Every structure is written in structure tokens, then in C-alpha cells.
Amino acid sequence: MDAHLLHVNPSSPEPIYRQIAEQLRRLVSAGQLRPGDGLPSVREVASVHAINPMTVSRAYSQLEAEGVLERLRGKGMAVAARDQARGATTAARLQMLEPALREAARQSRELELPAERVLARLRQLIEEDNA
Numbered sequence: 001m002d003a004h005l006l007h008v009n010p011s012s013p014e015p016i017y018r019q020i021a022e023q024l025r026r027l028v029s030a031g032q033l034r035p036g037d038g039l040p041s042v043r044e045v046a047s048v049h050a051i052n053p054m055t056v057s058r059a060y061s062q063l064e065a066e067g068v069l070e071r072l073r074g075k076g077m078a079v080a081a082r083d084q085a086r087g088a089t090t091a092a093r094l095q096m097l098e099p100a101l102r103e104a105a106r107q108s109r110e111l112e113l114p115a116e117r118v119l120a121r122l123r124q125l126i127e128e129d130n131a
Contacts, residue, residue: 001033003040003048016051020059022096028068028079029093039069039077 006023008016027033042060046053060077063069070080108118 001027001037001039003045006045006049008049008051010051015055016049017055017059017062020045020056021062024059024063025068026093026096029096033079035079035081037079038072038075039079041076 006020008019010016012019014022024033024039033039039060040048042053042056045051045056060069064071064077067080069077072078104118104122108115
């Protein structure tokens with residue numbers, strides 16, 4: 001995995017370590033990261049995103065404690081062979097997205113935006129990333 005694939009938003013109210021952990025959970029759950037796939041080193045992620053290495057280490061440690069990642073002696077962190085989130089159903093993956101969808105819905109109501117325009121823009125964003 002390339003460290004550039006992670007997206008960090010320093011201005012987000014969500015702590016950076018949580019941003020990293022959530023992204024990795026989603027990648028594993030969707031099968032984009034498979035058992036045994038190596039992760040970039042703490043130092044590499046910290047350097048690419050100009051963040052404190054302890055922040056990355058905290059995200060990796062949290063995922064290790066959850067069983068999503070495992071530490072491979074001399075090789076760094078990798079996706080755990082026994083990860084329970086792997087191969088999650090579409091419904092389970094949608095549930096992971098639920099908080100962000102609720103927040104987007106709340107903000108669109110506050111901005112009094114028509115649902116059709118918001119949904120069209122969401123579809124456009126999804127399709128941009130798949131192109």
C-alpha cells in the first residue's frame with residue numbers, strides 16, 4: 001500500500017489518528033487490503049502527510065488491538081490474517097458510512113439544498129474516483 005492513498009484532513013474535527021484508522025478499516029472491510037498486505041511504515045506515512053509519527057503509531061496500535069492489523073517481526077505492520085471485518089457484507093460496509101451520510105444530510109438541510117442536487121453531486125464525486 002502506498003502512503004499517498006491515505007487522506008488526512010488536518011482541519012477536520014476528527015483526530016488524525018482516527019481518520020487514518022477509519023480509512024484502513026474501510027479498505028480492509030472492502031477487500032482492497034487483503035490479509036498479509038503490508039502497510040507503509042509509520043515514518044513514511046508521517047513524512048508524506050507532514051504529521052507526527054506518534055499519530056500514525058496510535059492509529060496502527062489501535063487497529064492492532066482490534067485485530068485488524070498485526071505486527072510482523074522485521075517487516076512492519078500488515079493486515080491480520082484473522083481480521084473479522086474482512087469480507088463484510090454490503091450492508092455492513094454501508095453501516096460504516098452511515099455517520100458521514102447523516103452529517104452530509106444534516107448539512108444539506110441546514111443549507112436548504114435540494115436533495116436531487118446533493119445526490120447528483122454525490123454520484124459525480126463517486127464516479128470521479130472510479131474513473
